Amino acid sequence: MNQTGTKSKKGLLQLIKNAFAGLSQCEEIDLKESYHLHGTKVKVPIHCYPLQINLPPDGKALHLYPESLTNAIDNSCNSNSFIVFDPETYYKQISGFFRVGDGEKLVIGSQDKERQRTFLNMQPKFSDYVFSITNEDGNLIFRDYSPKAGSCMSPLLKDKKMMRVATWRRKKLKRIAKLFNGEIAALQKDRALNLIQDVNRIMENEAFREKDMAGNPGGVVRLPDDMAPFIIGDLHGKVDNLLVILSQNGFLEAMELGKACLVILGDAVHSEEEGRFHEMDSSILIMDIIFRLKQQFPQQVFYLRGNHDGFSDEIAKGGVAQGLLWKKALNKIRGKEYRKEMERFYDLLPYVAYSGQMVCCHAAPPTSKTKPEILVNIKSNPGLIKELCQNRLQKPNRPGGYTKGDIKRFRKLFNLSADVPVIVGHTPITLDNTLWSNVGDIENHYVVYGGYDQWIGVMVRLGDKMFPLNYPVEPLLDYINSLAE
Secondary structure, three states, rough: OOOHHHHHHHHHHHHHHHOOOOOOOOOOOOOOOEEEEOOOOOEEOOOOEEEEEEEOOOOEEEEEEEEOHHHHHOOOOOOOOOOEEEEOOOOOOOOEEEEOOOOEEOOOOOOOOOHHHHHHHHOOOOOOOEEEEEEEOOOOEEEEEOOOOOOOEEEEHHHHHHHHHHHHHHHHHHHHHHHHOOOOOOHHHHHHHHHHHHHHHHOOOOOEEOOOOOOEEEEEOOOOOOOOEEEEEOOOOHHHHHHHOOOOOOOHHHHHOOEEEEEEEOOOOOOOOOOHHHHHHHHHHHHHHHHHHHHHHHOOEEEEOOOOOOOOOOOOOEEEEEHHHHHHOOOOOOOOHHHHOOOOOOOHOOOEEEEOOOOOOOOOOOOOOOOHHHHOHHHHHHHHHHHHOOOOOOOEEEEEEEEEHHHHHHHOEEEEEEEEOOOEEOOOOOOOOOOOOOHHOOOOEEEEEEOOOOOOEEEEEEOEEEEEEEEEEHHHHHHHHHHOO
């Protein structure tokens, strides 16, 4: 028997007993004792164990777990953040959660009730103040606002419960390793050519796209309303960011079941890190991954064209002609035939995707007058392509940028209501984030950017609405490859 582990558990139990001393007992969960809070608050030192919280009036159960990162996925937590979720749905489907980071507070009842109903499956009507969790100075502070009914808290100290989130995540990482046949790496030349040719055959008749007048796939993807989209922005060679999304939540499983689809808002290539603008290896690898996903899930993976998706000499960053370097790298490493297939892929890409719950494109809604049929036949309208792929929000130094009125008209093109999110990438609002809401003071307008090295944001449909989620970026590539060894 592991004496250290036994002593540790006894120590944790004693800490909890001391913290909740004098409080009455309630339903037993994993311990011989559980504790009620009746309109009071307690402080508990942060430890790497989860809790179950039962809320009044019906005992609704929520779980609070440490947000462990990959390099501690088997043993301990290495983060001061905690996540709060409904255990009945969290492990079974795409679902929401709340993060309580260092210095943050979550009040169940007063903060964004619609989101709490959706993420935590709360009753249609619940009190303004039910329960709060504060992460402060190395302590978790719990407060109950219901002196009559009270809340019940129970530590989950059995190994199966303690490690449930970590075990669940590890299974996902193994699933990804299996999906990529044990190794995620740049493909050999011949295999890469066969892959992109197969993908282009899929693209020629891509699902959910009306043909243009020339009989080619049109510029618009109309996603089925029974398929939940999850949308990420410009990855710019950040392989780990893409792998984080694939290994979180129920995204991959829902794709396998045909219930969800991944939409990438273009610009997966070309590093935006200072000193790495010339580097093209990460671009080759991330496109190999995306192509393998498209081959595996032809009706669940969609890539919209961005301004970096091409070989033009106008594609540049910091004075580096990335478009020309991309062309040169593919010619050298993969050969001219492969490079021509990549050009063909770019030519086959759509520019807009929408469903009844959202509409998205790479950079901006059209500023010129247009119609759905014009968007379908967008290849004959280079000016419209430029608007969708290169424009930005209007500012004093950018009078030609898009406005609130353009966002409104974009929705109307597809008969969407005013509360439907318009989602774009292309322009990170700050350098220290990944997802922004109500951009430009335009309600239900979002920018999502996938190239930040600390966080990766995703817009995802939960129920009948789109919500923003974000996840910490982790070094997953080597970790996933090690699982196959």
